[in-house]
Amino acid sequence: MMQFIYHILIDRFAGCNPAIKGRGYKGGNLEAIVDRLDYIRQLGATGILLTPFMKGWRAYHGYHITDYAKVNPHFGSWKMVDKLVDEVHKRGMTIIADFVANHCHKRSHVWQQHPEWFKTDPKGNPTYFNNIDYLPEFDLDHPEARRFMTDNGLLLCHHGFDALRLDYAKGPSIAFWQYFRKNIKREFPQVELIGEVWGKPLDKELPTKLDRAFRRGVLTEKEAWQKRYAGILDGVMDFAYQELLVQAVRSGERILGNKKLYEQVEKHFSHFSKCPAFCLYLFLENHDTNRFLFECKGDVSLLREAVNFSRQWQYPYIQYYGMEKGMYNKKDIRCGEPYADEWVRQCMNFDLPNILTNDTVHNFV
Incomplete structure (x- = not known):
């Protein structure tokens, strides 16, 4: 059975109150997630992926960490983390933690006590993730910072997580990830390391072979960057695959019987066929993208085709919470409006009927 992973935005999934106004918690x-594990399993899921749960600064989504050693009290405690991990495993499922190594919030004691652990530009000024001036970026080639961040990854492994999703994996250097992998695998060889590899390359360069393949049109930019991490990580979130399906439905194409799309996807997968022990994690939407039903213009049948199409391959499939309830944004989150990503991070509505089934359609051509 292929992996079917259910992606949870902790603050907006179970136990949340949609009547609470504003953009906060x-x-x-x-x-509350523990109480919904049987619901998730009944969907056919074999595992769950959590957004970060470490203590942070006023950020419900969890990506603005201030203390890697503490659990955000809005979400619970280490005792509750352990209970969730245990209950997931009791059901024969796996659990993935989201790990933010590239940056932290400036209110972190690390930023205040160890400024030498952070990147600076040629003028000596701090650099910030996505130019957000309260998210300084770690210099993970600094020996002490490298050890600190690796110890925090090991902490999650000691609490029983089966895999780590590595947020913005393009930020830290390849040398850091090699060090991180070596130390994680030494103690926890079974733990999978999954990179989130997307976004602008900034000042980073691709290795010559991949850069040439991209410039000749053999690989798309997303494929080239994903392939960069073969042999470094165990896998990546497959943004290149997601883009192919989004482009198809935006062009007015169906998924079922779409020979052109099928061939495009097979060609995409073929680029990774010689990458042993490197896994592509397929998905249609997440907390940073439009809901796929938005791309389908509300056509539920088209969404079903896309889900079944995605679950037919030999790769793990990740489904964002609420997709099965037909939740979607009515406006494009890239429209330029402030905090438009809130439109794909609404509270889960368990009262809505499920619009998806566990049946997988295999005849797509």
């Missing part, structure tokens, strides 16, 4: 928590 709405009450979702780890204990």
Whole structure:
């Protein structure tokens, strides 16, 4: 059976209150997720992926960490983390933690006590993730910073997580990830390391062979960057695959019987056929993209085709919470409006009927 992973935005999944106004916390928590594990399993899921749960600064999504050693009290405690991991494993499922190594919030004691652990530009000024001036970027080639961040990854492994999703994996150097992998695998050889590899390359360069393949049109930019991490990580979130399906439905194409799309996807996968022990994690949407049903213009049948198409391959499939309930944004989150990503991070509505089934359609050509 292929992996079917259910992706949870902790604050907006279970235990949350949609009546709470504003962009802050709405009450979702780890204990409430435990109460919904049977619901998730009944969907056919074999595992769950959590957004970060470390202590952060006023950020419900969890990506603005201030203390890697503490659990955000809005979400629970280490005791509750352990309970969730245990309950997931009791059901024969796996659990993935989201690990933010590239940056932290400037209110972190690390930023205040160890400024030498962070990147600077040629003028000596701090560099910030996505130019957000309260998210300084770690210099993970600094020996002490490298050890600190690796110890925090090991902490999650000690708490029983089966895999780590590595947020913005393009930020830290390849040398850091090699060090990180070596130390994680020494103690926890079974733990999978999954990179989130997308976004602008900034000042980084591709290795010559991959750069030439990209410039000749053999690989797309997303494929080239994903392939960069073969042999470094165990796998990546497959943004190149997601883009192919989004382009198809935006062009008014169906998924079922779409020979052209099928061939495009097979060609995409073929680029990674000689990358042993490197896995592509397929998905249609997440907390940073439009809901796929938006791309389908609300056509539920087209969404079903895309889900079944994605679950037919030999790769793990990740489904964002609420897709099965037909949740979607009515406006494009890239429209330029402030905090438009909130439109794909709404509280889960368990009262809505499920619009997806566990059946997988295999005849797509």
